[in-house]
Amino acid sequence: MFEKTLSDLIQGLRANKRNESEYIQRSLSEIQHEVQQSDMRQKSVAVDKLNYLHMLGYDMNWASFNVVEVMASSRFGEKRAGYLAAEQSFHQETDVLMLTTNLIRKDLASSNVMEISVALNGLAQVATADLAQDLLDDVLAAVGHSRPYIRKRALVCACRLVIKYPEGLREFVPLLKDRLDDADPTVVASAVGVICELAHTNPQNYLPLAPKLYRLLTTSSNTWMLIKIVKLFAWLTPIEPRLAKKLHGPLSHLVSTTAAMSLLYECINTAVVGGIIDVQLPAVDSVGREMDFAELCARKLQLFYESRDHNLRYVGLVTLAQFQRRRPELVAAHYGTVLRCLDDPDMSIRMRAIEAISGMTTRKTLVGTVKRLMSQLILSNTVALQQANAKSDTMDYSESSDTQAMPLVDASGTSMVTAQGSIVSQRSSAGPDVADNPEYRLAVVEAIISMCSHQTYTNLTDFEWYVATLTDLVYIAGADVDERLSERFLDVTVRVRQVRAFSLQMARRLLSDTHLVERAASFGGQKGNNALMLGTAAYLLGEYCELQPANSDDIHLLLPAGLTRLPEDQQGMFVLAAHKVYANWLRHASEYWNADTWEQVRSVTTQMQQLLSERILGSDILPGGTVASRMSLLPLQTSSRVRLLVESLKLVSVTTSNMTDTAPPVCLELNALFKAYELNPVSAAAQGKVPIPDTLDLDTFIGDVIPDTTAKVMPPPSPPPKQRAATATSRQRKESKAKDPYYLPSVDDIPVVEL
Amino acid sequence: MIRFILVQNRQGKTRLEKWYSNYSEHERNKLKAEVHRTVASRDQKHQSNFVEFHNHRIVYRRYAGLFFCFCIDTNDNELSLLEAIHLFVEVLDAYHGNVCELDLVFNFYWVYSVLDEMFLAGEIQETSRSVILSRMEQLSALE
Numbered sequence: 010m011f012e013k014t015l016s017d018l019i020q021g022l023r024a025n026k027r028n029e030s031e032y033i034q035r036s037l038s039e040i041q042h043e044v045q046q047s048d049m050r051q052k053s054v055a056v057d058k059l060n061y062l063h064m065l066g067y068d069m070n071w072a073s074f075n076v077v078e079v080m081a082s083s084r085f086g087e088k089r090a091g092y093l094a095a096e097q098s099f100h101q102e103t104d105v106l107m108l109t110t111n112l113i114r115k116d117l118a119s120s121n122v123m124e125i126s127v128a129l130n131g132l133a134q135v136a137t138a139d140l141a142q143d144l145l146d147d148v149l150a151a152v153g154h155s156r157p158y159i160r161k162r163a164l165v166c167a168c169r170l171v172i173k174y175p176e177g178l179r180e181f182v183p184l185l186k187d188r189l190d191d192a193d194p195t196v197v198a199s200a201v202g203v204i205c206e207l208a209h210t211n212p213q214n215y216l217p218l219a220p221k222l223y224r225l226l227t228t229s230s231n232t233w234m235l236i237k238i239v240k241l242f243a244w245l246t247p248i249e250p251r252l253a254k255k256l257h258g259p260l261s262h263l264v265s266t267t268a269a270m271s272l273l274y275e276c277i278n279t280a281v282v283g284g285i286i287d288v289q290l291p292a293v294d295s296v297g298r299e300m301d302f303a304e305l306c307a308r309k310l311q312l313f314y315e316s317r318d319h320n321l322r323y324v325g326l327v328t329l330a331q332f333q334r335r336r337p338e339l340v341a342a343h344y345g346t347v348l349r350c351l352d353d354p355d356m357s358i359r360m361r362a363i364e365a366i367s368g369m370t371t372r373k374t375l376v377g378t379v380k381r382l383m384s385q386l387i388l389s390n391t392v393a394l395q396q397a398n399a400k401s402d403t404m405d406y407s408e409s410s411d412t413q414a415m416p417l418v419d420a421s422g423t424s425m426v427t428a429q430g431s432i433v434s435q436r437s438s439a440g441p442d443v444a445d446n447p448e449y450r451l452a453v454v455e456a457i458i459s460m461c462s463h464q465t466y467t468n469l470t471d472f473e474w475y476v477a478t479l480t481d482l483v484y485i486a487g488a489d490v491d492e493r494l495s496e497r498f499l500d501v502t503v504r505v506r507q508v509r510a511f512s513l514q515m516a517r518r519l520l521s522d523t524h525l526v527e528r529a530a531s532f533g534g535q536k537g538n539n540a541l542m543l544g545t546a547a548y549l550l551g552e553y554c555e556l557q558p559a560n561s562d563d564i565h566l567l568l569p570a571g572l573t574r575l576p577e578d579q580q581g582m583f584v585l586a587a588h589k590v591y592a593n594w595l596r597h598a599s600e601y602w603n604a605d606t607w608e609q610v611r612s613v614t615t616q617m618q619q620l621l622s623e624r625i626l627g628s629d630i631l632p633g634g635t636v637a638s639r640m641s642l643l644p645l646q647t648s649s650r651v652r653l654l655v656e657s658l659k660l661v662s663v664t665t666s667n668m669t670d671t672a673p674p675v676c677l678e679l680n681a682l683f684k685a686y687e688l689n690p691v692s693a694a695a696q697g698k699v700p701i702p703d704t705l706d707l708d709t710f711i712g713d714v715i716p717d718t719t720a721k722v723m724p725p726p727s728p729p730p731k732q733r734a735a736t737a738t739s740r741q742r743k744e745s746k747a748k749d750p751y752y753l754p755s756v757d758d759i760p761v762v763e764l
Numbered sequence: 765m766i767r768f769i770l771v772q773n774r775q776g777k778t779r780l781e782k783w784y785s786n787y788s789e790h791e792r793n794k795l796k797a798e799v800h801r802t803v804a805s806r807d808q809k810h811q812s813n814f815v816e817f818h819n820h821r822i823v824y825r826r827y828a829g830l831f832f833c834f835c836i837d838t839n840d841n842e843l844s845l846l847e848a849i850h851l852f853v854e855v856l857d858a859y860h861g862n863v864c865e866l867d868l869v870f871n872f873y874w875v876y877s878v879l880d881e882m883f884l885a886g887e888i889q890e891t892s893r894s895v896i897l898s899r900m901e902q903l904s905a906l907e
Binding site: 019057061068089093096100101130134161165168195203209232240275278319324353355 | 778782784786846884903
């Protein structure tokens with residue numbers, strides 16, 4: 010039978026590009042026939058072809074057994090094809106793996122080096138826990154093979170097996186340690202690699218090897234092995250601090266002299282991660298100058314992140330972020346360089362730079378850095394599109410009008426956009442801007458927030474600027490940071506007394522932005538709106554209303570048109586805040602009571618009543634019905650507060666229905682509902698710190714024992730409902746069984762007819 | 765350790781795949797598509813060869829129309845792996861003589877042999893070009 014070879018298959022595929030799947034189906038059926046032939050050569054070719062098709066995505070698990078057959082072939086070429094197919098297609102659950110145990114064992118013991126190596130390879134790929142357990146001994150035997158090639162590969166294979174079958178570690182480790190003394194350097198390198206991998210999870214075991222490793226570190230010149238040893242020491246040094254003193258000598262030698270960037274990087278990384286730079290240690294650099302080891306590392310690290318090569322920059326920044334956490338003073342001078350990396354077109358580099366910067370900001374540099382980050386957000390396409398009124402992108406902000414969108418004013422009154430005008434020209438025009446990536450924007454906003462609130466605002470000198478930044482971020486963030494911003498807004502306003510007045514200004518600005526409110530209302534509970542922020546703004550307006558001259562306009566802000574469509578919590582906040590503001594205004598107005606005031610009070614009260622009935626009780630979500638029924642449709646928190654407000658308004662309007670000489674007492678006293686005295690914020694753990702008094706007894710009755718009158722009316726407490734239901738159903742079942750003609754209660758009742 | 769190795773062309777067809785971790789078929793296909801999306805859209809001149817991918821990293825290099833992608837753990841040395849990729853391609857080149865994508869397609873089992881020589885169980889095994897080449901010659905003699 011003229012069967013196709015692998016090349017024929019591939020050529021056929023390429024020739025039949027248009028009807029590819031047809032051709033493949035045909036080939037598959039041919040292959041199906043071929044694998045079942047007894048001729049091994051045919052089988053192996055078929056398996057090869059299957060392997061190729063598997064790479065294109067066609068399943069070949071139905072031929073697993075045939076693959077094992079091919080693996081068992083005595084000809085090396087076929088065996089290899091079989092093993093390759095096994096490596097590609099077998100999974101942990103493939104059941105034919107059990108059949109391979111003896112097969113692999115035979116191959117491992119073979120005299121042909123190639124066979125051993127291919128078996129080791131295959132085993133390392135497909136090993137399951139069972140296979141590992143069965144074959145570990147054979148592989149360990151191979152570790153002592155005469156050929157270094159085999160020893161090398163057996164070590165790595167054994168490593169994989171031991172990961173699957175951890176009990177084998179005990180036998181493996183002594184052999185592994187012996188291999189470190191092996192004559193052949195490649196075997197030693199392999200052993201080091203294996204130790205590195207294993208030490209990641211359990212460094213303690215390999216600490217005794219430190220002297221040997223140290224010797225290798227100082228004597229070897231194989232870069233790859235050195236990298237592994239250095240990495241290994243990074244795992245060991247944290248658990249054995251004395252190593253640091255020993256290591257800095259060879260490490261500094263390597264750092265000053267090596268030409269390989271990868272090795273240099275690894276040394277610096279180890280120095281940072283292993284804590285070697287924490288200690289003051291002497292070192293000598295390439296020109297013979299003496300300096301602190303950490304300083305030497307810092308200097309070399311500079312080569313990385315100042316390099317023009319993006320790869321080096323990336324790895325340099327990764328290590329820098331860690332470096333500055335431990336020894337910030339050494340890298341503080343490079344702040345400017347890292348800042349420049351913020352503008353790199355590569356997003357990974359930018360993210361790393363942000364990470365590094367977040368830890369490096371000081372009081373002086375904070376404002377500049379934040380401005381730079383914000384300008385990135387502003388100047389990105391997301392926001393630029395809405396300014397240019399170009400076709401809308403998918404961001405929601407495109408709906409808001411141009412004039413409302415960019416009210417960016419910082420505390421000193423200069424518009425941020427014009428101040429950063431010079432940066433516009435610097436922005437690279439390479440394709441899609443990194444700053445449009447939502448993940449990136451989120452990271453930027455988080456970084457800004459964390460930089461500013463670092464150690465409860467040690468770096469902030471101007472809180473008003475901070476509050477303005479937070480408000481600006483609401484507009485330009487383009488990411489879901491609502492919760493963070495609102496939390497921060499609240500936090501800073503409550504903590505810092507002096508900034509409260511300014512916060513109120515900002516809060517008022519947010520609430521008067523009808524677009525913002527409308528959007529928050531229309532998106533309801535979805536993400537991307539700013540409901541939380543608005544809720545916080547409302548709360549602050551209500552809470553600190555006496556800081557501002559009493560103003561009844563705020564009330565209109567606090568009862569906006571879309572109130573009922575906001576999320577529940579926010580609705581309650583708005584109503585409560587409206588109540589507070591009203592009460593405050595009322596008290597101030599009532600202090601100078603005359604005819605005008607009376608008019609004012611009446612008009613404002615009626616206005617509020619109107620607003621309430623329109624917006625909350627009469628909105629389209631709550632059609633028809635009585636006030637009470639409509640109110641019951643509101644969420645619980647809101648309805649209770651609305652009820653309170655309605656009652657207060659009724660009370661005031663009743664008492665002011667006639668003109669009086671002095672203010673009715675209620676007008677003056679209403680404020681006492683909220684502002685009898687100032688409450689300071691209380692720590693969350695405060696309640697727990699109150700000691701429970703010894704005399705507290707929560708179990709004895711306080712008054713007379715109230716007789717349980719319900720017992721006479723209802724039947725005595727019956728077994729818990731589930732049991733009751735169970736008895737009921739079992740009773741029902743018994744009844745139904747009795748009635749059922751086909752049900753036989755026991756086996757003996759089956760009538761057996763004697764024929 | 766290396767999690768997986770993928771060689772894909774610009775259209776996303778996989779020319780070589782080697783999985784050093786356990787992934788189901790479904791996961792593998794998803795990963796292949798994702799890697800292609802991530803890597804193919806990057807600009808060679810302005811961006812680095814390292815991408816963050818889930819909680820691993822992809823080190824990739826583009827040679828003509830092929831992307832060689834290695835997915836590694838975050839604590840591995842990326843620069844050394846970049847060198848390893850280059851070594852791999854050099855070996856393929858020396859072995860096939862001016863290798864192109866078609867060679868990889870037609871002789872994929874040779875490519876896998878070279879790969880297995882150089883990388884075993886997710887670790888770099890052999891870094892000497894001459895050793896690898898002599899090994900390959902031995903193998904071809906056996907065929």
